[in-house]
Amino acid sequence: xxIPLVIVDDDEIDRYLTRRTVDDADGDFKxxxxxxxxxxxxxxxxxxxxxxxxxxxxxxxxxxxxxNMPRMSGFEVLEELAKxxxxxxxxxxxxxxxxxxxxxxxxxxxxxxxxxxxxxPLTREKLQGLVDQFYS
Amino acid sequence: xxxxxxxxxxxxxxANSRLETLFEYQPGExxxxxxxxxxxxxLSKAHCELxxxxxxxxxxxxxxxxxxxxxxxxSGEHLPVEIGLELIxxxxxxxxxxxxxxxxxxLYAASRLRRAIDAAASGMVEVDQDGVILLVNQEARxxxxxxxxxxxxxxxELLVPETSRRNHPVDRQKYQARAEQRAMGRDVWALxxxxxxxPVEIGLTPITGPRGNSTLAxxxxxxxxxxxERQLRKNAQELEMANRELTDFAYSASHDLKAPxxxxxxxxxxxxxxxxxxxxxxxxxxxxxxxxxxDRLSGRIENMLALAKSSxxxxxxxxxxxxxxxxxxxxxLSSGESSEVSFVTSFDHVGVLRTVPVLFQAxxxxxxxxxxxxxxxxxxxxxxxxxRSTSGEFYxxxxxxxxxxxxxxxxxxxxxxxxxxxxxxxxxxxxxLVLKNVVTLGGEISFESTPEGSLFTVVLPQLGEVLQEEGxxx
Numbered sequence: 318x319x320i321p322l323v324i325v326d327d328d329e330i331d332r333y334l335t336r337r338t339v340d341d342a343d344g345d346f347k348x349x350x351x352x353x354x355x356x357x358x359x360x361x362x363x364x365x366x367x368x369x370x371x372x373x374x375x376x377x378x379x380x381x382x383x384x385n386m387p388r389m390s391g392f393e394v395l396e397e398l399a400k401x402x403x404x405x406x407x408x409x410x411x412x413x414x415x416x417x418x419x420x421x422x423x424x425x426x427x428x429x430x431x432x433x434x435x436x437x438p439l440t441r442e443k444l445q446g447l448v449d450q451f452y453s
Numbered sequence: 454x455x456x457x458x459x460x461x462x463x464x465x466x467x468a469n470s471r472l473e474t475l476f477e478y479q480p481g482e483x484x485x486x487x488x489x490x491x492x493x494x495x496l497s498k499a500h501c502e503l504x505x506x507x508x509x510x511x512x513x514x515x516x517x518x519x520x521x522x523x524x525x526x527x528s529g530e531h532l533p534v535e536i537g538l539e540l541i542x543x544x545x546x547x548x549x550x551x552x553x554x555x556x557x558x559x560l561y562a563a564s565r566l567r568r569a570i571d572a573a574a575s576g577m578v579e580v581d582q583d584g585v586i587l588l589v590n591q592e593a594r595x596x597x598x599x600x601x602x603x604x605x606x607x608x609x610e611l612l613v614p615e616t617s618r619r620n621h622p623v624d625r626q627k628y629q630a631r632a633e634q635r636a637m638g639r640d641v642w643a644l645x646x647x648x649x650x651x652p653v654e655i656g657l658t659p660i661t662g663p664r665g666n667s668t669l670a671x672x673x674x675x676x677x678x679x680x681x682e683r684q685l686r687k688n689a690q691e692l693e694m695a696n697r698e699l700t701d702f703a704y705s706a707s708h709d710l711k712a713p714x715x716x717x718x719x720x721x722x723x724x725x726x727x728x729x730x731x732x733x734x735x736x737x738x739x740x741x742x743x744x745x746x747x748d749r750l751s752g753r754i755e756n757m758l759a760l761a762k763s764s765x766x767x768x769x770x771x772x773x774x775x776x777x778x779x780x781x782x783x784x785x786l787s788s789g790e791s792s793e794v795s796f797v798t799s800f801d802h803v804g805v806l807r808t809v810p811v812l813f814q815a816x817x818x819x820x821x822x823x824x825x826x827x828x829x830x831x832x833x834x835x836x837x838x839x840x841r842s843t844s845g846e847f848y849x850x851x852x853x854x855x856x857x858x859x860x861x862x863x864x865x866x867x868x869x870x871x872x873x874x875x876x877x878x879x880x881x882x883x884x885x886l887v888l889k890n891v892v893t894l895g896g897e898i899s900f901e902s903t904p905e906g907s908l909f910t911v912v913l914p915q916l917g918e919v920l921q922e923e924g925x926x927x
Contacts, residue, residue, distance in 0.1 A: 331716060334723070385709075387871075437712065438715055
């Protein structure tokens, strides 16, 4: 089973570090990266492009969503996703941030389609934990 | 009770022994004397006429209501008295029986009470049911700036500011209908003789007396207390703001400082792994990345320190050379620029700017640095600084032809840690610092921004702090 893993993060280095971790991990992932929430939403909302770039479910897409991004923050992306209110079964949204701030975590988990909140960086252990929890 | 019988001609027919004792005469000594020997000399002529008038249309009544009435003793001492007049007929002759009440004790008690009322720390004003002032104590007189006796008999509305004067009689009547002890409404102002107004707190007490109902108002001038309250509120706001900033800082420490550090650690981990596998190209790239991150981190720390320091900068207000400051800051900022930027200035303000130079220069530096940084690479950069002044206000505008701020982000331009351009490095603190300094200087900031460029305008008091009153608790 190949799991599509999308990272939405403006920081090129964070995307690089995540990709390296995913490459090293056990398991089969398809790694897709977007540098803005806008780019991600555009693809996600367009069935054709979505199928082409990310692939069809199952398995659901694992979305690692950064919070602190210029222009459209991770929270604003969540707000947009909430407006759509469809397609949640096709993705596992995970907030992915360097902030260990309780308020950020609380705000993120207030959306019922946000499955969990992990603090950067992504490690092999954290990735394995996500797979065990949502893909077994 | 001392009693005197007087004929219509004004002769004393009889004086009882208590009257004789009171006026220090021997028994029988007063009989046959003219009444006026018992009356102060200054009044005796007027009294004769009044006596004649009385006998023309005689009615039994008290004498001299509302005036102080005195009798004169044999030794010439003036006695405060109250006199009741009653018409009687004896042997076909009309006579007046005058009962004389010695009120020295009562006056003494009243003056003691008066002294106590005057010594009270609050102003007291008693008003009858028609709103006429009956009593004013010394504190109230001084508070309102009137002389002794000036207010007695005047309408109480004299002490009420114009804005609330119209409703005051209605409110007064409403109060009298219920007549309960209570405080007068919130935010009450009073009017001095000189026309100035001051904040007061007023307690109302209904008084029921034999001569009708009245109201006693107890008045406290709250000017000072209000000033203290204002100062306290201001302090609390400042504390709250400082607190919020601290919270933001803690937030930023976890967010903006920890993140690059942990990325550097991550990069180094991959570096050592790549070294083992001999992928030197990747090592090289990642070392460069780590270095860029370290630079970014140190820039952020510097910005945060600047923001923190701006609260503690001593507020030294000075005249500032605006042109010199603009040119100097521009020289420092533009020296590292690879492409040339056209810089236009137009200094049209009149007179000097008095401000806190450190804060003003930080505003300039951030606005100019943004104007340079967010340039549109497809066209030659232009930055324009203009100044002007009108009615005590100093305007500084910094305009550019850069990429502008996306319109959906305009509402959060001045918030902490906001960045709008993915491609341009920044801490998201610059405009937050600008706003903070502008507010500290007592000014305002506004902006317009389109994809064709941005224009920031700062308005400051031209002579900052000179006209500002200091708190007030002095």
